[in-house]
Amino acid sequence: MIFKEICFFIYDKSVMEKAINYLCHVNWKTNIFKDNGLIIKKGWVNGLHIKIIVSSDNINNLERMEFIVHSYLENLRDELMKNNVEEIDYDKFENVVNNLAILENYKGEYLPLAAQFSISSNEYNHQSGMKDAKIGIKEEEILTELFLEVGSYYYHLTSEQRLIFLLKLFTILGDYKSLSSKSTIQPINESYLSYKSHLEGFKQQIKHYPFETRKKILNNLEVKNQVEEEFINENFGEFLNHYRNDFKNYEEIDKGYLIYYLNAVKELDALYYVGLKNNQITFNQGQSISQFYEDNTDLSEFHKSINEHVNLDFYNTEEVLLGRLLVNWFYTLLPLFSASVLTKNKLCNLVCRGVERVENKNYLELIKDFSETLDGGIRT
Incomplete structure (x- = not known):
């Protein structure tokens, strides 16, 4: 099984809620998450973000799902940017991320911060040391x-x-x-x-x-x-x-x-x-x-x-x-x-x-x- 994570970085709390509501609505209309085994999470490493995980045994199917998720997120980004153009205080959020790393005893790399409304794709490692995959x-x-x-x-x-x-x-x-x-x-x-x-x-x-x-x-x-x-x-x-x-x-x-x-x-x-x-x-x-x-x-x-x-x-x-x-x-x-x-x-x-x-x-x-x-x- 191959896994990819698509991260959408959003720092404003109210904008994050709009984004999550959008994804819930999309799933209600299309059932895209359950039908395709998509996983949704929120994270803070490299900045506050929504994370959608896609997986498949077939690389072509994985790339297809990655493209679909990217398209949804790009449409969402376009909508959000129409009414949200405030500058982000990245120093403030760097302090937030530093505090989260301390509170959660996180040992990995978590900086620098990604830009507001940026979308990134990376390999995803689902393995937790204590659980079977x-x-x-x-x-x-x-x-x-x-x-x-x-x-x-x-x-x-x-x-x-x-x-x-x-x-x-x-x-x-x-x-x-x-x-x-x-x-x-x-x-x-x-x-x-x-x-x-x-x-x-x-x-x-x-x-x-x-x-x-x-x-x-x-x-x-x-x-x-x-x-x-x-x-x-x-x-x-x-x-x-x-x-x-x-x-x-x-x-x-x-x-x-x-x-x-x-x-x-x-x-x-x-x-x-x-x-x-x-x-x-x-x-x-x-x-x-x-x-x-x-x-x-x-x-x-x-x-x-x-x-x-x-x-x-x-x-x-x-x-x-x-x-x-x-x-x-x-x-x-x-x-x-x-x-x-x-x-x-x-x-x-x-x-x-x-x-x-x-x-x-x-x-x-x-x-x-x-x-x-x-x-x-x-x-x-």
Whole structure:
């Protein structure tokens, strides 16, 4: 299989949203993505961009698809340039890309920045070190199909509504019972530990930022408006119950999209389950929880509590590894929804707040509750 990526560089957020809406509309009219196995992603290496990946066993077919995608993107560029001629502050976006490289611990080359509205084609390497190529391709196809189904709806929401929609998706994933689960505890309570771990790790990561910068970031992780406050304090438990009852009496307009998302999660769960069984997915020592504790001496109080109360061998079980794969897939979905690293951590914070409120417990009590269900690292 031969792969090519076609990247369309757009730095203005509102213009990027118009471009994504256009691609969703094109797919709705032509079904071009699914019919041709195209994959859509967003990236930041060499500048903020939409990336469309084409693949084929046949070089002639690959070139044909590359030409079609180029044509769509060139037409889109012509439309966008009619009303968007503002100069781009490339120094500003170079700082953005530098910060993303730090936050994501990216080790490759990511500069110089490409020009606004430029289109480039390159070979694409889909291989991730831990996954078989077929699994990597399939998960990207599932992501693309989900986004194209949900994207037009999402981008017509207000910023407050978008966050709540993403919060619902993250809550569903958190309470999803995977194929390998043997748990007697509610999945959301286990996911709480994962989400809280990610959040506290992020806070430790920015600990050495300048005080005002850190203060601003931490403030943005908290509830910012009445819509968020109402969902966490009043509607979080109710939404969990709707999910646990298969949305039978749920009457919100997003019901169909939530069910479509849940079906995508189920498909991924089955894909990862088989992949782990067949050794098509492997985790190395550097990705283990024990390695995390060896590499980090400046631990949060939360991580110290986990180390004290929970047998870390549990984090090497198939169930936990499968859960990590699903959460990591969700994180790769967020850029398509124009959700930043900050938004990702805010989602972790808000779900954790919701769980704490429903359970009426703090993180230490939830850790102790969880550890009581473990026997030698394996759940009873």
